[in-house]
Amino acid sequence: MSDSTDLPRFPQDVSPGPAGAATPRPGTINGAFWAFLAATVISIVSGLLVLTQRDTLADALRKSDTGLTAQQVDQATTVALVAAVVIAVIIALLYLLFAVKLRAGRNWARIVLTVLTALQVLSLLAGSGGSWIGYLSCLAAVIGVVLSFLPESSAYITAARTVRR
Known part of the structure; x- marks a missing residue:
């Protein structure tokens, strides 16, 4: 069992100094950032793969017995696909923003x-029909969460909070 003195220590009272020097960012925070970035990219790819499901969506609309004409089914399919891609991009951009803020040492971003x-994870466990790409994105995000809560990351976030005060 290792002693807690083996862990890297970040100063608890860090001042930015004359040049505004920041607390060194540990590898665990960088790793968490890249894991969240990977999860974001994978999610965007997943969102774009929805575009390949146009025929499946149109068939589902036709089978729903809504009395839609062929033109209405085509329009509804297009609107649904565009909405899905726009929503995926907005969520990905927010996820990226949170990852950047985590990298800057913001605890609220780590919590979000x-x-x-x-x-x-709950969505995948509830059986929402996740695909392999969804599981891969989830795995990358879980790795990011784990890395962001390791002692080095917590010390960095605490030190960054002290610098901002």
């Missing part, structure tokens, strides 16, 4: 990313 990842 943890909640979003927990919701993603």
Whole structure:
């Protein structure tokens, strides 16, 4: 069992100094950032793959017995696909913003990313029909959460909070 003195220590009272020097960012925070970035990219790819499901969506609309004409089915399919892609891009951009803020040492971003990842895991466990790409994105996000809560990351976030005060 290792002693807690083996862990890197970040100063608890860090001042930016004359040049505004920041607390060194540990590799765990960088790793968490890249894991969340990977989860974001994978999610965008997943969102774009929805575009390949046009025929499946149109068939589902036709079978729903809504009395839609062929032109209405085509329009509804287009609107649904565009909406899905726009929503995926907006969510990905927000996820990216949170990852950047985590990298800057913001604890609130770590909490938001943890909640979003927990919701993603719950969604997959609830059997929402996740695909392999959804599981891959979830795995990357879980790795990001774990890395963001390691002792080095917590010390960095605490030190960054002290610098901002």
